[in-house]
Amino acid sequence: MSSWLDYTINGLIVGNVYALVAVGLALIFGVSRLINFAQGSIYLVGAYIGWVAVVQLHTPLPLTIIVVAVAAAVVGLIIERFGLRPLQNSVRIAPLLATIGISFVLDQLVMLTFSPNPRALPSQLPDIRFQVGGGTIGPLDLLIAGVGLTSALLLFVFLRYTKLGWAVRATAQDRDAAMQMGVDVNRVNQAVFGIAAALGGVSGLLVGMYYNQIDTAMSLQATLKGVVAEVVGGAGNVPGAVIGSLLLGLVESYGVAMLGTSYRNLFAFLLLVVVLVLRPNGLFVSARQAPPEPLTGTFIAPSRPVHIPRWALLVAVAGFAILPLFPVSFYVLQTLINAWLLGMLALSLTLVAGTMGQVSLGHAALLAIGAYTSALLSLTLAVPVGLAVIGGGLMSAALGTLLISPSFRLRGHYVSIATLAIGEIVALVILNWESVTRGPIGISGIPPLSLFGYDLIGPTSIYWFSLAVMVVLALLQGRLLTSHLGRSFRAIRDDDIAARAYGLGLNRYKSLAFIFGGFAAGISGGIAAHLYSYINHETFNTQQSILALTVVILGGLGNVVGAILGSVALVGLPEVFRIAAEYRILIYGIVLLLLVRFRPQGLLGTV
């Protein structure tokens, strides 16, 4: 039985590790108003470089730390130079998406190089513990605290007493004014990315040693925790990020003490949502500071959508509809069924992110809600499957909108963070609410799809069913876009202040968009549940949310036909070329990067 002091020490140590990630995020956000979603990948890279150094090269500890810091910094510089600098004059969302793409690529490269299996990362420190009051502390704890304090001190000296440090601070406060003083903003960005990456890499090394284990799943977790800590401390606020991290460490540690390990992340994300709702500028930023987000107007690449004549669409739909009449393989139908299911999710996301401008990174949660609702309705209440799926859609619409509604007043990047957190919370609630969701065991034996008493078992009938549902949803959404409501959505996206002045109630319209989007996604999840017959809390994960986002950007944000085209392309092409699963994510990441760089309006243009 550990004492409260132990939990406090543990919380502070873990908080220290988070701080190394969060400070980097804060520095980057400060100078470029960007949330760097690749920060966790650098942390992952740091951990694996550390593993190579320790296990294969047998470097002594101080040298290991230096090697990791330098190597990670180089990765950071490369990201800045080749991933982000070319996007300087792009729309605001471009760099954010690029960091997501970069993180996919880096994580996947690490996984392909080292395999996804966990590895041990010994700390090289003696395994002893000293008694301190009612708790104990070991050499590794002291090392982490020491690295944390040293980094903080170095950073303070850098920012306060060096010319480049002044330039960083000036740029963070007013980029244009700093340029007018002769500050070369590119050098500032470089410095900041280098420092952030070095700190992030060392953090990964220390965490690996702390748990004596590293694996590729660390990356997303680190990004999420860093973002939580940074936002809690106030985006762009460096000392705030440190305090936010320690607070996060403590909240998690006490949460674990009270309820158990599986609640750790739940506490982290609840803390984030509470802060976002109550104090979106963070705990330590006073109201005088301007909100660090731009208006939504420039958030999405403006373009003229490609016009597709109605007859061409009819021909395409008819072609897909009669496809099963030809001798095509089961495999092709299966692939297209997946594309139609993804298409429904993409319709939902393109409405919310494209038409409404709320770039959601947690859309898979809507699938999960729909899937669990439909599965449980049909299993425990014996509701006919057709109705259960609709129930899933309705539940997803209601619950999804309810969960996101406290964040309606957020803008830009903050919406993405909030949706990401809510998505994680949904997954964690599913994991922990065992009496209803059966927790980690998941739900098995979900009855197959059926319609008016007829089971849809063969691939052909499932194919037609899912295609029909998707087409109906697409038609509805097409109607919606040309209606008055659709125009109001776009007005709010383009300039919410003007829209409000015009008398549009933002919350009502955002709710309507999420209700419609939630329904489409919930239906997709519901169908998927009956198709898979088994689901658990990981069936619908963040990776799927990001895949949906890539699809939507590929098709053109807000573009209904684009969303479906994107789904077919991203699900179908890897199948056609028989690309192994572990390379697919890599390809998605590269596709996202290329799109953002060369065709931010997507294939068919934004609407």
Added chain:
Amino acid sequence: MTNASAEPLLALSNVNTFYGQAQVHFDLSISVARGHIVCLLGGNASGKSTTMKIILGLVKPRSGDVTFDGASLLGLSTPQIVRRGIASVPEARRLFADMSVRENILMGAFVRNDREAVAQDLDRMLTLFPKLGQRLSQRAGSLSGGEQQMVAMARALMSRPRMIVMDEPTMGLSPLYVDRVLELIRTINQEGVSVFMVEQNASLALEIAHEAYVLQTGKIVLSGPARTLKDDPRIRDAYLGGSEAA
């Protein structure tokens, strides 16, 4: 144009500027002679601040040229232009609010590497702007508008520029500070620094300027020596946005 004989220090020639589809400048030509104060007058949204941004390289024109001391500035980044000797007092001052007054002033010397001379110049600023002496370690954001304007001017001077561009330096100041700022601009100019300033308040600006230009929806509609413009009735028209003055 004014001073056609000697090569001007700064010249914009036939500049056309766009924000997306919207054209902001139409064949804009302006020149600033060495040692002169030149004022750009114009009503709201006439494109004055954009002219500043063109000079500083923050916005690039679609066509036309901007030269400083005979060399084009178009291919240069803002920091490079600043290193050529142009300092700025931006619209609404744009101090680094969370840095101290001392740090703000020293940021003005960012392009310089002669530490001792910079320290001397800081002392010189405190004689020029005596009020700032007691405020050096205060957060810049906590100063009054007039004090902030002093800091912004001191900051601009710290780079030892050959020219200062100012965007509405008297905006939002009390009458006392307005006089003080105008007097300082004259002092700075007498020390050899050329000044290009954007103003809405014509009568004030014409008191200290050598030449002036009047901008109306992106076109120069009137220009000439300040002395003659002061009595020109069309100046008023330009502001009211009434008859096509030129």
